[in-house]
Amino acid sequence: MSNHHYKVMVVDDSAVVRQNLSDILAKDPMVEEIITASDPIFAMQKMQIVxxxxxxxxxxxxxxxxIxxxxxxxxxxPTPVVICSSLTTEGAAVTMEAxxxxxxxxxxKPKLNIxxxxxxxxxxxxxxxxxxxxARVGKLASYTSKPAQSHYKQSSLSPLMTTGTTWKLVAIGTSTGGTNALETILTALPPLSPPIAIVQHMPEKFTEQFAKRLNSICQIEVKEAVNGDEIIPGRALIAPGNRHLMVRMSGARFYAEVKEGPVVNRHRPSVDVLFRSVAQHVGQNAIGIIMTGMGxxxxxxxxxxxxxxxxxxxxxxxxxxxFGMPKEAILLGAAEAVLPLRMMATEILSKAGHSGGRF
Incomplete structure (x- = not known):
């Protein structure tokens, strides 16, 4: 948990939202000042003072x-900004831009009963x-996305890929700051890459837009996981908001299991749920990566x-x-390697290469 005092500004044109968020923030003893503004113009005037x-x-x-x-x-x-956006598909698309x-x-936030x-x-x-x-938002500046090269998407590769799994499955878990970190990794992967399952803490509706956005800039296919999806080379599946993602094996193939289930570690989807299923069903034929996030x-x-x-x-x-989630994993002795973000894609490819048909 945070052990430092901080000032929060709420910028929202709804007086009801401003009041409610202020009331919630007032319950946190670490919040030393709450500033509100009904639009960015007023916000900028207030930011000249505080x-x-x-x-x-x-x-x-x-x-x-x-935006x-x-x-x-x-x-x-650069200052940490949390977007408070309506839980609609349109809202989600604009939020990805943010x-x-x-x-x-x-x-x-819902349209009704806010x-x-x-x-x-x-x-x-x-x-x-x-x-x-x-959050150290200066880190985000170094995550700028690069346009992906030519798009060899799944369709052109599938005959080659479905001849049996010889790649290790990669499971990635992340939270605050993770959207940019995932973009850095996934845009760096070539079309034929290991099968990937991802949990990024994010509300429902937003995960679908996030996956679509990544799919448009990556050489691999990125999609929101649907129950029963096969997790094949050249494809990354992202857990849908408010659903847990687990991995099951059938023969030598990996499949996604998407379930509601109880909240775990205050999260749904939970990284622990994904990682445990991978430990149980995939074992030594897996790679686990934990990245930026609180808790x-x-x-x-x-x-x-x-x-x-x-x-x-x-x-x-x-x-x-x-540095919350990675730190906790390191303290537990769970991580064999501690790596900078820029090395993750290379590490994934080197460790996940064909596993010599161990199945």
Whole structure:
């Protein structure tokens, strides 16, 4: 948990949302000041007097939209920004633009009964804000995406790929700062890469848009996992928001199992749930990677993977936006290697090469 005081600014054109978020933030003893603004123009005036440590930002606002404001902040003085966006497909698409512009996390809000929703989600909201207050957004600047080369997507490769799995399965878990970290890794992978299963803490609706965005810039296929999907070389599956993702094997093939199930470590999807299923069903034919994020989700699961014979790695502190999850895994002795983000893609390819048909 955060052990430092911080100032939060809430920028939202709804007075009800501003009031409710302020009430929730006031419950956190570490929040020393709450500043509110009904739009980015007022926010900028207030920021001349007090610059916040975290900004909670709505996207659709009068006078200036949230994305333009976010880009302006990132250009002037990079500050952790959490997008508070409507839980709609349209809202999710715009939010992905905010993520690529440097926002560190997302809070989804429904169109109806927003007060009830915010009260129910108060603890999650506070966790996200605390994590953001510790985020080192300067790290995001080095994650700038590069356009992918020619797109050999799944269709052209599938005959070659479905002749049997000889690749190791890669399981990746991440949270705050992870959207950019995943982009860095996945855009660096060639079309024929190991099968990948990913848990990124993110609300529902947003995971589908996130997967679509990655799919458009990667050489591999990236999609939101659907129950029963085969996890094949050249494909990465991302756990859908509010659903757990597990991996099952049938013969030499990997399949996705998507379930509701209880919240684990305050998360659904939970990295631990994915990692444990991989430890149990895939064992030594797996690679586990834990990256930037608040808390300890995934640390114990990674240890189980290591004990089952899998190769395990954690992102290093210098390249992590929030060094929470990797740190916990390292403290548990769950990570065989601690690596900077820029080395992860190469490491995945070197460790996941054809496993000599052990099945």
């Amino acid at each position: 610059w916040p440590d975290v900004i909670v930002l709505d996207i659709e606002m009068p006078r200036m939209d949230g 333009s404001f976010l880009k302006k902040i990132m250009a002037e003085r 993520i690529s512009a440097g926002a560190v996390d997302i809070i989804g 007060v009830g929703f915010l009260e129910e989600s108060a603890e999650t909201f506070l966790q996200i804000i605390r994590a953001a207050s510790q 300890d989700d995934g640390a114990r699961g990674l240890l189980e993977m290591k004990k089952a014979g899998a190769y395990t790695a954690a992102q290093d502190e210098a390249s992590s936006v929030v």
